[in-house]
Amino acid sequence: MARIGVFTCWCGENIARNVDVQSVAEQAAQLPGVRCSQTHKYMCSDPGQKLIRDTIAAERLDGVVIASCSPHMHLKTFRKAAEHADLNPYLVEMANVREQCSWVHSQRSRATAKAVDLIRVAVAKVRHNRALEPIQVPVTRKVLVVGGGVAGIQAALDIADSGVPVVLVEREPSIGGKMAGLSETFPTLDCSQCILTPRMVEVAQHPNITLHTCSEVEQVEGYVGNFRVTIRKQARYIDVDKCTGCGQCWNACPSKKTPSEFDYGLGKRTAIYTPFPQAVPARPVIDRDACLRLTKGRCGICVKKCQADAIRFDDQDELVSEDIGAIIVATGYQLYEIGKPDGQGRVTGYGEYGYGRYPDVISSLQFERLVSASGPTGGEIRRPSDGAVPKTVVFISCVGSRDNAKGLSYCSKICCMVNAKHTMLYKHKVHDGQAHVFYMDIRAGGKNYDEFVRRAIEQDGAHYHRGRVSKITQEDGRLIVRGVDTLAGEPLTIAADLVVLAAAMRPATGVEDLAQKVNVGYDEFGFLCESHPKLRPVETNAAGVFVCGACHGPKDIPESVTQASAAAAKVLLMFSRDRLYREPEIAHVQESACAGCFACRRSCPYHAIDPAEIRDRQGQLVRRVARVNPGLCMGCGTCVALCVSKSVDLEGFSEEQVYAMVESLR
């Protein structure tokens, strides 16, 4: 005989306004199996919870129904209260009489009747509830950080400093990411490399960090606390331990024509190279597509020059396996491809801006390299076509961003500040030059950000024009920029020497592949989805996988760093216990009935169902059945709906319970 207690909450006026709580409580007391029925003005308050605890003890209740708000709000609260009264928390159910009743109905009598029905359903369910125990899973205290930009570096250092080992995987030959290529940073104009490179060196020297450069995540298996990650280390053709980074090899390399990735094609590099002088690790890499020895079998000058005998032309890709407890994805961004050649000699995208056709139309990251002391011009602003110092420079905002027709609907957030910074850096180097900015809105929300933009206008004399540029043409070596100043209500044509396009931020290439490997969702643009935009901003819906930096959405350096530290804190929080506890409301296969069709396995969005072999005592294989991995199952119930033989059920939400709920309404 069930002894169920029903506790109906007034929620101040929230529920009581449209529902006759007293009448509900009286009617609930009459439901089969209900031992007692009580109300409280605020059931979630301390006195309310005490009422629940005391009643459970006094009436020796074996099931509890709380009629109040959404379980998303307070299910945890009430389950904890029951646990304190020695009642298994999974014997507590909630009837949502606020969001799904009082808030959405106005007719009191009918809302009251519906509230009673909701409680009736919950009571019918709780009569079939079983006591459940949380699932315990062991934790491997080691973290994988994917991406060695500023976010990945911050996360890796925070975690490593707290004593937890970190595996940092970076696709490029050096860590540092986009930030390493910036000249100066807003809003302080401090040198980007000066603040980043010490952190990079720290990563290289940290005893708790294993760094894999030229590497990508090949495969991720397992589940929270127990991932097994395979990393593909691309052949570097250099023995990193023997190499001293002296530079003899790249100074002698005769293949000097490859456009430098680090300078975004503005400069050239050799086939054996380090991307930039402060690269970490400070070891070169051989570009297998440019090296004369690897492509044509000739040359080998670097071998002769190398005194450390570190060149390895027979180097092969290598697969490294790591046991990992948590994963932080920090793969960062790339710029929107402004002018895409369509293979037939035409340029799509922003064809009217002539990017890719006119050498003096460049992207904002290319401009960073032009200004940077380590850049192709040694920090002198000289335009790519003829090396002249540009006297008029036009900066264009929102190239790709906020452009539904051609690019992306979202605001890339950093470009307003980037443009302001660029006008200042330009003015500081070319005193008699004039910077123009075309913008739609100035979005400079942030500490000292708006002041920074005003400084660019008021002190450094940048001309800001509200309006978009429609077309750029080339005449006599100058770029004719046709725009408009909508505030003046006048079309505006500027003859410029250099045009800088602030292209939109997009997630790095291949982020979708990685997201699928770690089961993290991504939006239509490829940005990774957080678990909750406000309250769980670095968690994802895949347990044990966290995001930070620009792979999650457009953001600047301070925000990326903040988020990276937040992700690190979340990982350390997870590791603060020896074992992880998970909700036990997951799928369970009744193996004696399973026919082994594996429809469930194919449909499971979390890859939580594995085939298991049933063997007899002699070890002979009897048959294969589906088995749920309790570490991975999220309890969505897709498998339950699909199972033909009805041999999968969801703990805490069994078919028996659901049928009883439906039946109770007859």
Next chain:
Amino acid sequence: MPQDLSLDTVEELAHARVQDCYQCGKCSAGCPIVERMDNLPNQLLRLLQLGRIERAAASAAIWECVSCMTCTTRCPKAVDCAGLLDALRQLSIEHGFASPAQRRTILFQRAFLDNIRRNGRLAELELVRQFKMQGFLDDLSVPQLFKDALLGPQLLRRRKLHLRPRRVKDRKLVGRIFARCQANGEKP
């Protein structure tokens, strides 16, 4: 029966949504004849957004538009700006907002279309005759009547003026094209 001057009418005529416009100004920046406009295309759009249809429809700028469609093509929000200006011209005609100078533009356009309808291609002398006569009947201005007379010899020399009209063979087909265009323009 003139259509009423509401934003709904404009949007229905143009099959465009005015509120989509976020006033970036790319339409004005790219417009080849923007220097001749009293209101820039983006300003016309703004007037429409504010519901000031009459002011937009009475603007001289809508008669300067040559329907090159650059604004529509480059609009980042896919607002059919040229189509909206077309709708404004239609409303302007129906409500008689056009100034005398603009009325001549309308007369010319009507005479031009009429000519094409009849001949299938342009018969220049016929067009000049029809346009000048109707213009004269409208404002009785003698200077206007003879204003372009000196262009005649030049046009002749450059073979832009054909004394004998050349017509297309299948003029019924032209009639059907016109019929279909007008059916599309009507309200469903």
